[in-house]
Amino acid sequence: MRVILFGATGMLGQGALRECLLDPGVEHVLAIVRTPTGRQEPKLQELVHQDFLNFSAIKPQLTGYEASFFCLGVSAVGMPEADYERITYGCTLAAAEALARLNPAMTFLYISGAGTDSTERGRSKWARVKGKTENALFRLPFRAAYMLRPGYIQPMHGIRSKTAWYQTLYSVMAPLYPLWNALLPDYITTTEKLGRAMIAIARHGAPKRILENRDINAIA
Numbered sequence: 001m002r003v004i005l006f007g008a009t010g011m012l013g014q015g016a017l018r019e020c021l022l023d024p025g026v027e028h029v030l031a032i033v034r035t036p037t038g039r040q041e042p043k044l045q046e047l048v049h050q051d052f053l054n055f056s057a058i059k060p061q062l063t064g065y066e067a068s069f070f071c072l073g074v075s076a077v078g079m080p081e082a083d084y085e086r087i088t089y090g091c092t093l094a095a096a097e098a099l100a101r102l103n104p105a106m107t108f109l110y111i112s113g114a115g116t117d118s119t120e121r122g123r124s125k126w127a128r129v130k131g132k133t134e135n136a137l138f139r140l141p142f143r144a145a146y147m148l149r150p151g152y153i154q155p156m157h158g159i160r161s162k163t164a165w166y167q168t169l170y171s172v173m174a175p176l177y178p179l180w181n182a183l184l185p186d187y188i189t190t191t192e193k194l195g196r197a198m199i200a201i202a203r204h205g206a207p208k209r210i211l212e213n214r215d216i217n218a219i220a
Contacts, residue, residue, distance in 0.1 A: 001203060002028045002065045006095060007072035008037050008046075011153070011161040012111055015191025016069050016198055017044070018157060023199055030065065032058075032095075052091040055098040063102045067202035070095065070110045075166075076126035084125065089133045100140040107144045107202045110137055111194075114151040114187070114213055138209065146201050150194055151187040151213040152180075159191050186214040193220035 003020055007013030008031035020026045021041050031037065031046045039046075049058055052072070070092060076084045092110065099106055112134055117127035120135065134147045154170065154177045161167040173180070181188050197220040201211070206219065 001026050001067060001199075003030070003202070004062065004065045004068040004099065005029055005031045006068070006070045007111075008033055009035060009162070010071060010073070011155055011159055011166075011191065012073070012194065013069075013071035014159045015155070016071050016195040018159070019192065019195030019199055020069075025203065026199060030061070053086075053094045055095060059098065059102060062099060065099075065103050065106060067107045068095075068099055068103075068109065069198050069202075070108065073111065076129075081125045081129070085129045085132075088126075088129050089136070092133050093136055096137055096140055096142075100142050104141055105143045107146070107205075108137065108140070108142045109146050109148060109198050109201060110134065112147045112149045114149045116147070116149055118210075134210070144205060145209065146206055147210045148194070148198070148201075148216055149210065149212050150189050150216055152189070153194060154181075154188065154190045156190045156192045185217065186212075189213055189217055189220075193217055196220040 003026055005013060005016055008017050020029045021044060027043060029044050031044065032049055033046055034050055036046050036048060047058060047061055074087050096108055112130050115127055116134060117124060117131040120128050120131045122128055137145050154173065161170060194216060197216045200219050
């Protein structure tokens with residue numbers, strides 16, 4: 001399986017990339033990045049691209065892939081809704097629309113979040129925008145599209161968040177993870193489980209198009 005990965009330098013993208021590189025069934029990973037990851041792996045190719053609202057300049061490099069994992073995202077905290085929507089909705093749809101034209105047989109997986117508002121009318125800014133993004137992705141002519149809605153995600157295997165206060169939270173939570181996972185297994189996952197689930201869904205499909213945290217853990 002040949003995979004295009006967005007967000008490879010972020011925490012979730014790092015997890016997805018790690019599992020892709022470990023999985024013998026993933027033969028090639030194209031990471032679309034603004035800054036290189038610095039990793040040197042035989043089956044990893046990095047393509048540096050700055051404008052995530054326009055992919056026309058790199059269209060020839062985006063063909064011939066069976067799956068795309070979209071792990072790119074930003075926190076809505078303190079960000080005006082228009083800016084959050086431009087990144088969360090605008091960048092995601094720009095990439096997805098380009099890929100749908102070039103790879104109509106592709107499976108597209110989008111990392112959304114628990115509590116996403118599919119009605120697009122709720123009070124929460126981030127939930128409305130995520131819901132709008134999910135709904136738009138479902139309308140594109142991919143072979144299949146899946147929305148993954150994880151809850152709390154614990155980074156594993158040395159993976160770190162680029163957001164300082166998130167990383168502080170993860171560092172504090174790390175010793176407590178086994179306890180919280182035992183108490184709240186339907187609301188907690190890891191970067192490892194999320195990455196493995198994405199590969200399994202791209203390879204075999206899933207029973208439903210929107211996958212909550214418990215579904216992700218069951219598949220992983």
